[in-house]
Amino acid sequence: MYSVFRVVSYFCFVLVFDFFLCFFDHSRIAQKAMLLAERFDVGAQIPKIFPGFYGLIAWRFEPFHLGADSLRRGFEAGLTYGNSDMGLHCAVHAIKNSIHSGANLRSLLKEIDYYLHVSEKYNSVLTKNFILIFRETVSLLIDNGHASSIEAKACFGDVNKKENKFREAVLHHSAIRCFWLGHHERSQHFSEKCMNLDLVEQKGNCTACIVKFYYGKMEGRCSCNDRVILEFIFHDRTGISFQRLPFLI
Amino acid sequence: MAGLNAIDLLRKKRYSLKSKNAAHAAIAAMKFAAAKSDWNFTNKLRLLEAEHLSLNRRSHRLSIKIYDDSIASAQRSGFIHEQGLACEKAGFYFKRERKKEKAFEYFTKARGCYEEWGSIVKVDFIQKELDSLSKK
DSSP: OHHHHHHHHHHHHHHHHTOSOOHHHHHHHHHHHHHHHHHTTOGGGHHHHHIIIIIIIGGGTSOHHHHHHHHHHHHHHHHHTTOHHHHHHHHHHHHHHHHHHTOOHHHHHHHHHHHHHHHHHTTOHHHHHHHHHHHHHHHHHHHTTTTTOOSOOOOOOOTTSTTOTTHHHHHHHHHHHHHHTTOHHHHHHHHHHHHTSOOEESSOOHHHHHHHHHTOOOTTEEOHHHHHHHHIIIIIHHOOOTTTHHHHO | OOOHHHHHHHHTTOSHHHHHHHHHHHHHHHHHHHHHOHHHHHHHHHHHHHHHHHTSTTOHHHHHHHHHHHHHHHHHHTOHHHHHHHHHHHHHHHHHTTOHHHHHHHHHHHHHHHHHHTOHHHHHHHHHHHHHHHHO
16 A cells, blocks of 8 residues: 555655655656556555655646645545645645646635635644745736735744745745746845755755746755655655665665 | 846846846756746746847847747746736837837737736736826
Protein backbone atom coordinates (compact mmCIF):
# COMPACT_ATOMS: atom_id res chain seq x y z
CA MET A 1 0.00 0.00 0.00
CA TYR A 2 2.78 2.41 0.87
CA SER A 3 5.04 1.47 -2.08
CA VAL A 4 3.41 3.87 -4.51
CA PHE A 5 3.61 6.66 -1.98
CA ARG A 6 7.27 5.95 -1.36
CA VAL A 7 8.10 5.89 -5.07
CA VAL A 8 6.29 9.17 -5.73
CA SER A 9 7.83 10.83 -2.66
CA TYR A 10 11.29 9.66 -3.61
CA PHE A 11 11.09 11.03 -7.14
CA CYS A 12 9.49 14.25 -5.93
CA PHE A 13 12.47 14.68 -3.68
CA VAL A 14 14.99 13.89 -6.41
CA LEU A 15 13.30 16.20 -8.90
CA VAL A 16 12.95 19.15 -6.53
CA PHE A 17 16.61 19.02 -5.63
CA ASP A 18 17.62 17.98 -9.15
CA PHE A 19 20.38 15.81 -7.70
CA PHE A 20 21.05 13.55 -10.62
CA LEU A 21 20.20 15.69 -13.63
CA CYS A 22 18.22 12.90 -15.32
CA PHE A 23 15.14 15.07 -15.37
CA PHE A 24 13.21 13.30 -18.10
CA ASP A 25 13.77 9.80 -16.67
CA HIS A 26 12.87 10.86 -13.16
CA SER A 27 9.78 12.80 -14.21
CA ARG A 28 8.60 9.83 -16.29
CA ILE A 29 9.00 7.44 -13.36
CA ALA A 30 7.20 9.87 -11.04
CA GLN A 31 4.35 10.13 -13.56
CA LYS A 32 4.13 6.34 -13.82
CA ALA A 33 4.04 6.08 -10.05
CA MET A 34 1.14 8.53 -10.04
CA LEU A 35 -0.66 6.34 -12.58
CA LEU A 36 -0.09 3.38 -10.25
CA ALA A 37 -1.59 5.41 -7.43
CA GLU A 38 -4.70 5.99 -9.57
CA ARG A 39 -4.89 2.33 -10.61
CA PHE A 40 -4.70 0.85 -7.14
CA ASP A 41 -7.08 3.39 -5.72
CA VAL A 42 -4.96 4.54 -2.81
CA GLY A 43 -7.45 7.33 -2.05
CA ALA A 44 -6.36 7.80 1.53
CA GLN A 45 -2.84 8.62 0.36
CA ILE A 46 -3.89 11.20 -2.21
CA PRO A 47 -3.74 14.15 0.20
CA LYS A 48 -0.18 13.15 1.12
CA ILE A 49 1.05 12.44 -2.41
CA PHE A 50 -0.55 15.33 -4.34
CA PRO A 51 1.03 18.34 -2.60
CA GLY A 52 4.47 16.89 -3.24
CA PHE A 53 3.83 15.87 -6.82
CA TYR A 54 1.40 18.48 -8.17
CA GLY A 55 2.41 21.24 -5.78
CA LEU A 56 6.16 21.05 -6.06
CA ILE A 57 7.31 19.22 -9.18
CA ALA A 58 4.53 18.69 -11.74
CA TRP A 59 4.64 22.33 -12.92
CA ARG A 60 7.84 21.41 -14.75
CA PHE A 61 6.14 18.98 -17.11
CA GLU A 62 2.36 19.21 -16.59
CA PRO A 63 0.10 22.21 -17.33
CA PHE A 64 -0.62 24.43 -14.33
CA HIS A 65 -4.35 23.85 -14.90
CA LEU A 66 -3.98 20.11 -14.46
CA GLY A 67 -2.02 20.65 -11.25
CA ALA A 68 -4.73 22.96 -9.90
CA ASP A 69 -7.50 20.45 -10.70
CA SER A 70 -5.60 17.57 -9.14
CA LEU A 71 -4.83 19.57 -6.02
CA ARG A 72 -8.53 20.36 -5.65
CA ARG A 73 -9.07 16.60 -5.71
CA GLY A 74 -6.37 16.31 -3.06
CA PHE A 75 -8.24 18.83 -0.92
CA GLU A 76 -11.51 16.89 -1.27
CA ALA A 77 -9.74 13.60 -0.52
CA GLY A 78 -8.09 15.16 2.54
CA LEU A 79 -11.45 16.10 4.00
CA THR A 80 -13.01 12.77 3.02
CA TYR A 81 -10.30 10.67 4.65
CA GLY A 82 -9.96 12.85 7.73
CA ASN A 83 -6.61 14.34 6.85
CA SER A 84 -7.62 17.98 6.91
CA ASP A 85 -4.05 19.29 7.38
CA MET A 86 -2.80 17.77 4.15
CA GLY A 87 -6.10 18.58 2.44
CA LEU A 88 -5.67 22.24 3.28
CA HIS A 89 -2.07 22.01 2.20
CA CYS A 90 -3.39 20.84 -1.20
CA ALA A 91 -5.76 23.83 -1.18
CA VAL A 92 -2.86 26.28 -0.74
CA HIS A 93 -1.04 24.74 -3.71
CA ALA A 94 -4.28 24.68 -5.73
CA ILE A 95 -4.64 28.45 -5.25
CA LYS A 96 -1.02 28.99 -6.24
CA ASN A 97 -1.43 26.91 -9.40
CA SER A 98 -4.71 28.64 -10.24
CA ILE A 99 -3.07 32.08 -10.01
CA HIS A 100 -0.28 30.92 -12.33
CA SER A 101 -2.74 29.35 -14.77
CA GLY A 102 -4.72 32.58 -15.18
CA ALA A 103 -7.94 31.27 -13.67
CA ASN A 104 -10.82 33.72 -13.58
CA LEU A 105 -10.12 35.93 -10.59
CA ARG A 106 -13.70 36.23 -9.38
CA SER A 107 -14.23 32.45 -9.40
CA LEU A 108 -10.88 32.04 -7.71
CA LEU A 109 -11.85 34.51 -5.01
CA LYS A 110 -15.00 32.49 -4.26
CA GLU A 111 -12.91 29.32 -4.09
CA ILE A 112 -10.42 31.02 -1.75
CA ASP A 113 -13.25 32.15 0.51
CA TYR A 114 -14.44 28.57 0.72
CA TYR A 115 -10.95 27.33 1.65
CA LEU A 116 -10.73 30.13 4.19
CA HIS A 117 -13.98 29.00 5.73
CA VAL A 118 -12.73 25.39 5.93
CA SER A 119 -9.39 26.45 7.46
CA GLU A 120 -11.27 28.42 10.12
CA LYS A 121 -13.51 25.44 10.79
CA TYR A 122 -10.51 23.15 11.27
CA ASN A 123 -8.67 25.83 13.22
CA SER A 124 -5.65 25.68 10.92
CA VAL A 125 -3.97 29.03 11.63
CA LEU A 126 -0.94 28.47 9.41
CA THR A 127 -3.00 27.60 6.32
CA LYS A 128 -5.45 30.40 7.04
CA ASN A 129 -2.64 32.95 7.00
CA PHE A 130 -1.24 31.61 3.72
CA ILE A 131 -4.72 31.71 2.18
CA LEU A 132 -5.21 35.29 3.39
CA ILE A 133 -1.96 36.34 1.70
CA PHE A 134 -3.15 34.80 -1.59
CA ARG A 135 -6.59 36.32 -1.13
CA GLU A 136 -5.17 39.79 -0.81
CA THR A 137 -3.24 39.34 -4.06
CA VAL A 138 -6.34 38.18 -5.94
CA SER A 139 -8.43 40.97 -4.43
CA LEU A 140 -5.85 43.59 -5.48
CA LEU A 141 -5.70 42.16 -8.98
CA ILE A 142 -9.49 42.35 -9.29
CA ASP A 143 -10.22 45.90 -8.16
CA ASN A 144 -7.30 47.07 -6.06
CA GLY A 145 -9.15 45.72 -3.03
CA HIS A 146 -11.97 48.29 -3.23
CA ALA A 147 -14.98 45.97 -3.19
CA SER A 148 -13.45 42.52 -2.96
CA SER A 149 -11.28 42.86 0.15
CA ILE A 150 -12.26 41.60 3.59
CA GLU A 151 -11.43 42.80 7.07
CA ALA A 152 -9.38 39.73 8.03
CA LYS A 153 -5.69 40.19 7.27
CA ALA A 154 -2.88 37.67 7.40
CA CYS A 155 -0.79 37.75 10.59
CA PHE A 156 2.69 37.07 9.32
CA GLY A 157 4.78 38.96 11.86
CA ASP A 158 8.13 40.46 11.02
CA VAL A 159 9.18 39.36 7.53
CA ASN A 160 12.76 40.42 8.23
CA LYS A 161 13.13 37.59 10.72
CA LYS A 162 14.85 34.57 9.28
CA GLU A 163 12.61 32.01 10.92
CA ASN A 164 9.40 33.56 9.62
CA LYS A 165 7.55 30.88 7.62
CA PHE A 166 5.56 33.44 5.66
CA ARG A 167 8.56 35.47 4.54
CA GLU A 168 8.82 34.06 1.03
CA ALA A 169 5.08 34.13 0.38
CA VAL A 170 4.72 37.72 1.64
CA LEU A 171 7.65 39.06 -0.39
CA HIS A 172 6.75 37.10 -3.51
CA HIS A 173 3.13 38.21 -3.41
CA SER A 174 4.12 41.82 -2.74
CA ALA A 175 6.29 41.63 -5.86
CA ILE A 176 3.43 40.09 -7.88
CA ARG A 177 0.98 42.79 -6.78
CA CYS A 178 3.41 45.60 -7.58
CA PHE A 179 4.23 44.09 -10.96
CA TRP A 180 0.61 43.86 -12.09
CA LEU A 181 -0.26 47.26 -10.68
CA GLY A 182 2.64 48.76 -12.63
CA HIS A 183 4.88 49.73 -9.68
CA HIS A 184 8.05 48.39 -11.26
CA GLU A 185 10.58 49.83 -8.84
CA ARG A 186 8.68 48.60 -5.82
CA SER A 187 8.32 45.23 -7.48
CA GLN A 188 12.08 45.21 -8.02
CA HIS A 189 12.58 46.04 -4.34
CA PHE A 190 10.45 43.10 -3.17
CA SER A 191 11.92 40.64 -5.67
CA GLU A 192 15.42 41.63 -4.56
CA LYS A 193 14.39 41.01 -0.97
CA CYS A 194 13.00 37.68 -2.13
CA MET A 195 16.36 36.87 -3.70
CA ASN A 196 18.18 37.62 -0.49
CA LEU A 197 16.29 35.00 1.46
CA ASP A 198 18.23 32.18 3.00
CA LEU A 199 17.26 29.67 0.35
CA VAL A 200 18.52 26.25 -0.55
CA GLU A 201 20.44 26.06 -3.80
CA GLN A 202 18.73 23.92 -6.42
CA LYS A 203 17.51 24.07 -9.98
CA GLY A 204 14.39 26.02 -9.21
CA ASN A 205 10.95 25.74 -7.75
CA CYS A 206 7.81 27.17 -9.23
CA THR A 207 7.98 30.45 -7.30
CA ALA A 208 11.61 30.97 -8.31
CA CYS A 209 10.77 30.36 -11.96
CA ILE A 210 7.86 32.80 -11.94
CA VAL A 211 10.00 35.39 -10.16
CA LYS A 212 12.53 35.03 -12.95
CA PHE A 213 9.90 35.62 -15.60
CA TYR A 214 8.42 38.74 -14.07
CA TYR A 215 11.37 40.33 -12.35
CA GLY A 216 14.51 38.44 -13.33
CA LYS A 217 17.32 36.61 -11.55
CA MET A 218 16.79 34.44 -8.47
CA GLU A 219 19.14 31.87 -9.91
CA GLY A 220 18.33 28.26 -9.16
CA ARG A 221 16.88 28.39 -5.71
CA CYS A 222 14.16 26.74 -3.76
CA SER A 223 12.15 28.03 -0.87
CA CYS A 224 12.77 27.04 2.71
CA ASN A 225 9.09 26.18 2.98
CA ASP A 226 9.30 23.73 0.09
CA ARG A 227 12.35 22.14 1.63
CA VAL A 228 10.58 21.76 4.95
CA ILE A 229 7.57 20.20 3.21
CA LEU A 230 9.81 17.82 1.31
CA GLU A 231 11.68 16.85 4.44
CA PHE A 232 8.39 16.30 6.16
CA ILE A 233 7.01 14.12 3.39
CA PHE A 234 10.18 12.19 2.74
CA HIS A 235 11.54 11.82 6.26
CA ASP A 236 8.48 10.99 8.20
CA ARG A 237 6.51 8.99 5.70
CA THR A 238 8.94 6.90 3.70
CA GLY A 239 11.20 5.90 6.54
CA ILE A 240 14.31 6.72 4.51
CA SER A 241 16.69 9.12 6.16
CA PHE A 242 16.93 12.50 4.48
CA GLN A 243 20.67 12.71 5.11
CA ARG A 244 21.35 9.23 3.73
CA LEU A 245 19.68 9.95 0.42
CA PRO A 246 22.72 10.70 -1.77
CA PHE A 247 24.15 7.29 -0.86
CA LEU A 248 21.06 5.39 -1.88
CA ILE A 249 21.59 5.78 -5.60
CA MET B 1 17.35 40.14 -20.53
CA ALA B 2 16.06 39.57 -17.06
CA GLY B 3 12.44 39.44 -16.23
CA LEU B 4 9.82 41.75 -17.68
CA ASN B 5 10.33 44.11 -14.79
CA ALA B 6 14.05 44.36 -15.43
CA ILE B 7 13.42 45.11 -19.11
CA ASP B 8 11.04 47.91 -18.22
CA LEU B 9 13.68 49.37 -15.93
CA LEU B 10 16.27 48.91 -18.67
CA ARG B 11 14.04 50.84 -21.05
CA LYS B 12 13.86 53.67 -18.51
CA LYS B 13 17.68 53.47 -18.27
CA ARG B 14 17.55 52.60 -14.59
CA TYR B 15 19.83 50.05 -12.93
CA SER B 16 21.23 49.36 -16.42
CA LEU B 17 23.87 46.72 -15.74
CA LYS B 18 21.93 45.04 -12.98
CA SER B 19 18.78 44.92 -15.11
CA LYS B 20 20.70 43.67 -18.14
CA ASN B 21 22.14 40.76 -16.15
CA ALA B 22 18.75 40.00 -14.65
CA ALA B 23 17.19 39.97 -18.11
CA HIS B 24 19.76 37.56 -19.50
CA ALA B 25 19.38 35.29 -16.48
CA ALA B 26 15.59 35.27 -16.92
CA ILE B 27 15.78 34.33 -20.60
CA ALA B 28 18.20 31.52 -19.82
CA ALA B 29 15.93 30.26 -17.04
CA MET B 30 12.86 30.37 -19.28
CA LYS B 31 14.70 28.50 -22.06
CA PHE B 32 15.59 25.82 -19.54
CA ALA B 33 12.02 25.63 -18.27
CA ALA B 34 10.44 25.72 -21.76
CA ALA B 35 12.61 22.79 -22.83
CA LYS B 36 10.95 20.77 -20.07
CA SER B 37 7.43 22.15 -20.33
CA ASP B 38 6.50 23.75 -23.61
CA TRP B 39 2.92 24.20 -22.36
CA ASN B 40 3.78 26.29 -19.30
CA PHE B 41 6.78 28.29 -20.40
CA THR B 42 7.03 28.84 -24.16
CA ASN B 43 4.74 31.88 -24.08
CA LYS B 44 6.79 33.37 -21.25
CA LEU B 45 10.04 32.76 -23.11
CA ARG B 46 8.66 34.31 -26.31
CA LEU B 47 7.43 37.38 -24.44
CA LEU B 48 10.79 37.90 -22.76
CA GLU B 49 12.55 37.50 -26.10
CA ALA B 50 10.17 39.91 -27.82
CA GLU B 51 10.60 42.52 -25.09
CA HIS B 52 14.34 42.12 -25.14
CA LEU B 53 14.43 42.42 -28.90
CA SER B 54 12.21 45.48 -28.80
CA LEU B 55 14.97 47.34 -26.97
CA ASN B 56 16.86 47.17 -30.23
CA ARG B 57 14.77 49.15 -32.68
CA ARG B 58 16.38 47.56 -35.73
CA SER B 59 14.64 44.19 -35.27
CA HIS B 60 11.14 45.47 -35.89
CA ARG B 61 9.70 42.60 -37.96
CA LEU B 62 11.17 39.91 -35.79
CA SER B 63 9.88 41.59 -32.62
CA ILE B 64 6.33 41.65 -33.98
CA LYS B 65 6.56 38.01 -34.98
CA ILE B 66 7.75 36.98 -31.53
CA TYR B 67 5.06 39.05 -29.80
CA ASP B 68 2.47 37.27 -31.95
CA ASP B 69 4.07 33.89 -31.15
CA SER B 70 3.83 34.66 -27.45
CA ILE B 71 0.18 35.68 -27.75
CA ALA B 72 -0.67 32.53 -29.74
CA SER B 73 1.24 30.31 -27.33
CA ALA B 74 -0.47 31.84 -24.27
CA GLN B 75 -3.83 31.36 -25.98
CA ARG B 76 -3.03 27.72 -26.76
CA SER B 77 -2.06 27.07 -23.16
CA GLY B 78 -5.08 28.90 -21.76
CA PHE B 79 -3.06 31.54 -19.87
CA ILE B 80 -5.49 34.38 -20.41
CA HIS B 81 -3.61 36.78 -18.08
CA GLU B 82 -0.34 36.27 -19.91
CA GLN B 83 -2.09 36.54 -23.27
CA GLY B 84 -3.34 39.93 -22.09
CA LEU B 85 0.11 40.85 -20.84
CA ALA B 86 1.69 39.95 -24.22
CA CYS B 87 -0.97 42.01 -26.05
CA GLU B 88 -0.37 44.92 -23.67
CA LYS B 89 3.39 44.79 -24.19
CA ALA B 90 2.90 44.58 -27.98
CA GLY B 91 0.52 47.56 -27.74
CA PHE B 92 3.15 49.62 -25.93
CA TYR B 93 5.73 48.53 -28.49
CA PHE B 94 3.58 49.85 -31.35
CA LYS B 95 2.85 53.00 -29.37
CA ARG B 96 6.59 53.65 -29.02
CA GLU B 97 6.93 53.01 -32.76
CA ARG B 98 4.14 55.57 -33.33
CA LYS B 99 1.91 53.02 -35.06
CA LYS B 100 -1.34 54.15 -33.55
CA GLU B 101 -3.71 51.75 -35.29
CA LYS B 102 -1.69 48.69 -34.44
CA ALA B 103 -1.29 49.87 -30.85
CA PHE B 104 -5.05 50.34 -30.65
CA GLU B 105 -5.64 46.84 -32.03
CA TYR B 106 -3.35 45.18 -29.48
CA PHE B 107 -4.62 47.24 -26.55
CA THR B 108 -8.17 46.25 -27.49
CA LYS B 109 -7.15 42.58 -27.48
CA ALA B 110 -5.44 43.08 -24.11
CA ARG B 111 -8.58 44.65 -22.66
CA GLY B 112 -10.61 41.64 -23.82
CA CYS B 113 -8.17 39.24 -22.17
CA TYR B 114 -8.13 41.17 -18.90
CA GLU B 115 -11.93 41.29 -18.89
CA GLU B 116 -12.00 37.53 -19.26
CA TRP B 117 -9.40 37.20 -16.52
CA GLY B 118 -11.58 39.36 -14.27
CA SER B 119 -9.12 42.14 -13.47
CA ILE B 120 -10.92 45.49 -13.32
CA VAL B 121 -7.65 47.24 -12.43
CA LYS B 122 -5.99 46.09 -15.64
CA VAL B 123 -9.07 46.77 -17.76
CA ASP B 124 -9.16 50.36 -16.46
CA PHE B 125 -5.45 50.76 -17.09
CA ILE B 126 -5.77 49.58 -20.70
CA GLN B 127 -8.89 51.69 -21.21
CA LYS B 128 -6.88 54.78 -20.26
CA GLU B 129 -4.31 53.87 -22.90
CA LEU B 130 -7.06 53.36 -25.48
CA ASP B 131 -8.62 56.72 -24.56
CA SER B 132 -5.31 58.52 -24.86
CA LEU B 133 -4.74 56.93 -28.29
CA SER B 134 -8.18 57.96 -29.51
CA LYS B 135 -7.62 61.57 -28.42
CA LYS B 136 -4.38 61.87 -30.39
